[in-house]
Amino acid sequence: MPRKAKQGMPRAATLHDVAAKVGVSAITVSRALNSPDLVSKNLREQILAIVDELGYVPNRSARTLVSSRSYTVAVLIPSLSNTVFIDTLAGISEVLDPRGYQILIGNTAYDDEKEERLLRTHLSHKPDGVLLTGIRQRPQTLAHLAKLGIPAVHMMELDPTDACLCVGFSQEAAGRQITEHLLARGYRRIAFFGARLDPRVMQRLDGYRKALQAAGCHAAELEYLNPRPSKIGLGVEMLDTLRREHPDCDAVFCCNDDLALGVLTGCQRTGIAVPAQLAVAGFNDLEGAAWATPALTSVRTPRYRVGFEAATLLLQLMEGEATPALRQLDLGFELQLRGSS
Amino acid sequence: MPRKAKQGMPRAATLHDVAAKVGVSAITVSRALNSPDLVSKNLREQILAIVDELGYVPNRSARTLVSSRSYTVAVLIPSLSNTVFIDTLAGISEVLDPRGYQILIGNTAYDDEKEERLLRTHLSHKPDGVLLTGIRQRPQTLAHLAKLGIPAVHMMELDPTDACLCVGFSQEAAGRQITEHLLARGYRRIAFFGARLDPRVMQRLDGYRKALQAAGCHAAELEYLNPRPSKIGLGVEMLDTLRREHPDCDAVFCCNDDLALGVLTGCQRTGIAVPAQLAVAGFNDLEGAAWATPALTSVRTPRYRVGFEAATLLLQLMEGEATPALRQLDLGFELQLRGSS
DNA sequence: TGCTGCAATGTTAACGTTAACAGTGGAGGG
DNA sequence: CCCTCCACTGTTAACGTTAACATTGCAGCA
Numbered sequence: 194m195p196r197k198a199k200q201g202m203p204r205a206a207t208l209h210d211v212a213a214k215v216g217v218s219a220i221t222v223s224r225a226l227n228s229p230d231l232v233s234k235n236l237r238e239q240i241l242a243i244v245d246e247l248g249y250v251p252n253r254s255a256r257t258l259v260s261s262r263s264y265t266v267a268v269l270i271p272s273l274s275n276t277v278f279i280d281t282l283a284g285i286s287e288v289l290d291p292r293g294y295q296i297l298i299g300n301t302a303y304d305d306e307k308e309e310r311l312l313r314t315h316l317s318h319k320p321d322g323v324l325l326t327g328i329r330q331r332p333q334t335l336a337h338l339a340k341l342g343i344p345a346v347h348m349m350e351l352d353p354t355d356a357c358l359c360v361g362f363s364q365e366a367a368g369r370q371i372t373e374h375l376l377a378r379g380y381r382r383i384a385f386f387g388a389r390l391d392p393r394v395m396q397r398l399d400g401y402r403k404a405l406q407a408a409g410c411h412a413a414e415l416e417y418l419n420p421r422p423s424k425i426g427l428g429v430e431m432l433d434t435l436r437r438e439h440p441d442c443d444a445v446f447c448c449n450d451d452l453a454l455g456v457l458t459g460c461q462r463t464g465i466a467v468p469a470q471l472a473v474a475g476f477n478d479l480e481g482a483a484w485a486t487p488a489l490t491s492v493r494t495p496r497y498r499v500g501f502e503a504a505t506l507l508l509q510l511m512e513g514e515a516t517p518a519l520r521q522l523d524l525g526f527e528l529q530l531r532g533s534s
Numbered sequence: 535m536p537r538k539a540k541q542g543m544p545r546a547a548t549l550h551d552v553a554a555k556v557g558v559s560a561i562t563v564s565r566a567l568n569s570p571d572l573v574s575k576n577l578r579e580q581i582l583a584i585v586d587e588l589g590y591v592p593n594r595s596a597r598t599l600v601s602s603r604s605y606t607v608a609v610l611i612p613s614l615s616n617t618v619f620i621d622t623l624a625g626i627s628e629v630l631d632p633r634g635y636q637i638l639i640g641n642t643a644y645d646d647e648k649e650e651r652l653l654r655t656h657l658s659h660k661p662d663g664v665l666l667t668g669i670r671q672r673p674q675t676l677a678h679l680a681k682l683g684i685p686a687v688h689m690m691e692l693d694p695t696d697a698c699l700c701v702g703f704s705q706e707a708a709g710r711q712i713t714e715h716l717l718a719r720g721y722r723r724i725a726f727f728g729a730r731l732d733p734r735v736m737q738r739l740d741g742y743r744k745a746l747q748a749a750g751c752h753a754a755e756l757e758y759l760n761p762r763p764s765k766i767g768l769g770v771e772m773l774d775t776l777r778r779e780h781p782d783c784d785a786v787f788c789c790n791d792d793l794a795l796g797v798l799t800g801c802q803r804t805g806i807a808v809p810a811q812l813a814v815a816g817f818n819d820l821e822g823a824a825w826a827t828p829a830l831t832s833v834r835t836p837r838y839r840v841g842f843e844a845a846t847l848l849l850q851l852m853e854g855e856a857t858p859a860l861r862q863l864d865l866g867f868e869l870q871l872r873g874s875s
Numbered sequence: 876t877g878c879t880g881c882a883a884t885g886t887t888a889a890c891g892t893t894a895a896c897a898g899t900g901g902a903g904g905g
Numbered sequence: 906c907c908c909t910c911c912a913c914t915g916t917t918a919a920c921g922t923t924a925a926c927a928t929t930g931c932a933g934c935a
Binding site: 203205248250251252253254255257258263273274276279280282283286295296297298300313314316317318319337340341342424425426429454455458461462480481484486 | 544592594595599615623627639654655681682766796803
């Protein structure tokens with residue numbers, strides 16, 4: 194006997210309700226909605242009319258349970274307040290939305306353990322695929338995904354060991370090239386401002402070091418690393434410290450534009466001429482960079498495309514059987530040279 | 535006979551797998567995880583050990599299907615690139631994450647129809663509750679939610695008709711007060727720069743009009759409304775137009791800080807003294823406002839708290855039975871008066 | 876001793892959908 | 906006229922979990 198429905202408890206229309214009203218079986222309604230070709234035109238139209246009338250919305254849980262396809266993709270990003278990842282998300286949505294995938298966003302807050310926990314939580318939704326930021330995940334975590342047959346694509350970095358599928362660009366090369374640009378302009382006492390200190394910032398730092406070492410200009414005391422989140426205010430602060438400790442410094446490469454805009458603000462407030470007294474370079478080329486005074490030299494990163502291509506690749510893995518030939522998709526970057534350097 | 539398992543198809547551990555290994559029934563494992571008090575300490579520990587060993591993750595679809603509780607909340611916001619809504623989301627997560635709710639983010643892109651579609655899509659996840667931005671939803675949409683027994687809370691605005699539950703502040707009052715501030719400072723030819731033109735911008739415009747009308751200073755030709763998204767670049771452009779068409783204008787109230795920062799940038803580039811020749815006020819008090827030159831007068835809006843309180847209210851509706859006494863929670867706002875005015 | 880009561884565990888069925896297979900009837904070919 | 910085949914629709918069972926009720930066994934008490 195069917196379980197007694199609680200009185201007054203509202204219930205959403207089901208396939209059976211629609212089917213009963215049309216006078217067919219539930220599976221026919223299911224087919225009318227999911228494989229329209231299998232149902233005669235006449236009947237299909239009747240069904241769609243009733244679906245509309247009853248406001249029927251399919252129950253994803255039931256579908257997921259029986260079909261072992263959830264049409265859900267888990268996306269783990271370190272922050273929602275960083276435009277970089279929002280742009281990435283936009284690229285992901287662009288690909289997955291029209292294909293009917295639901296995106297489950299996980300905000301790891303730059304915390305490896307939280308990422309681990311989030312991934313586990315998200316697994317309870319049986320995602321068909323996973324998009325991860327960076328390649329720092331524990332091997333056993335990735336192995337677990339592999340064992341479950343859930344494909345994963347890593348974004349924003351490339352993997353030198355080629356162990357995981359990556360879509361991104363070389364953070365190190367970007368850091369190196371922007372530093373080489375400063376060297377080419379004649380600056381020799383070039384500082385590095387790093388905040389947050391996530392793996393990508395550290396890779397940019399690596400690039401910075403290599404460029405300076407190659408030019409014989411590296412000076413460890415000009416590396417300013419601060420674990421706090423990157424903010425304009427922090428850039429102002431760090432500039433202050435730099436000027437006090439190393440007034441001879443002639444250029445700063447900031448690990449991102451927020452910090453760099455703070456440096457520009459600080460220069461403007463304390464009357465430091467940019468770039469005459471101090472050149473400034475940022476990273477990511479956010480909207481504000483081009484409008485700053487002077488306009489900020491930065492590295493334009495292809496984050497929208499990273500999301501787009503990563504989602505496209507994941508889609509292939511989720512739907513096709515072909516394993517991609519190219520495991521490291523390098524989308525490059527572009528120096529944006531402007532007035533600040 | 536059980537359906538034949540596909541060879542080589544990886545399968546996640548289920549309650550039964552854990553149960554079999556421990557030598558108990560599935561329901562006991564379920565209870566060990568969800569109502570630990572019902573299971574003896576000894577057995578519980580054994581079970582948890584095996585859960586860990588097998589890497590068991592509960593299947594939410596199955597749980598949702600049978601318990602009609604999904605522990606999912608749908609949140610519809612107009613944009614992810616607008617810090618305002620990211621802050622709101624942070625407030626929401628703060629409340630719902632620790633309670634085990636999964637947040638399903640829908641980006642409506644300021645499009646009422648897309649919002650409608652998104653909500654429908656999200657209904658297929660059987661959310662236990664819904665958080666909406668603004669109160670512009672079609673009555674029949676809200677009626678549909680009500681019929682399904684899904685509680686909804688509206689954010690960022692207040693409802694003069696008291697028809698829906700709202701957590702926010704009066705956008706109109708905010709627009710009025712910032713305009714009154716400009717009037718109090720002696721400005722009389724005060725322009726309005728509006729972009730995007732979503733309902734909240736129009737309410738701020740209303741407040742601006744009322745303040746000017748009350749002071750006998752309203753001039754329709756000083757209202758600049760542009761449907762494009764709000765960006766620094768647009769602010770620069772609009773300033774250009776304003777200076778060409780109404781060089782006598784002595785102040786601008788921008789519907790948000792992006793536009794206002796653009797105006798400041800434009801002034802700096804063309805040598806317009808702020809506030810001597812042109813006063814500028816923004817809205818939302820983003821990070822950049824305080825660091826601009828001169829620092830930007832703005833309206834500090836309680837968006838984090840809006841998210842926090844809206845989620846708290848929704849939680850009550852989803853879990854408790856009590857209908858809240860207060861249907862319009864006004865969190866107010868705060869003028870931040872700085873150098874630009 | 877026998878009964879009550881409760882703590883601990885088990886059995887059964889149901890949630891809403893789709894996979895897999897089973898008809899059913901009519902068109903078309905020989 | 907019969908047989909085949911295909912287009913269309915139906916039946917059954919299963920997905921993994923929990924609600925609801927059932928059972929077991931032992932402590933406590935008269």
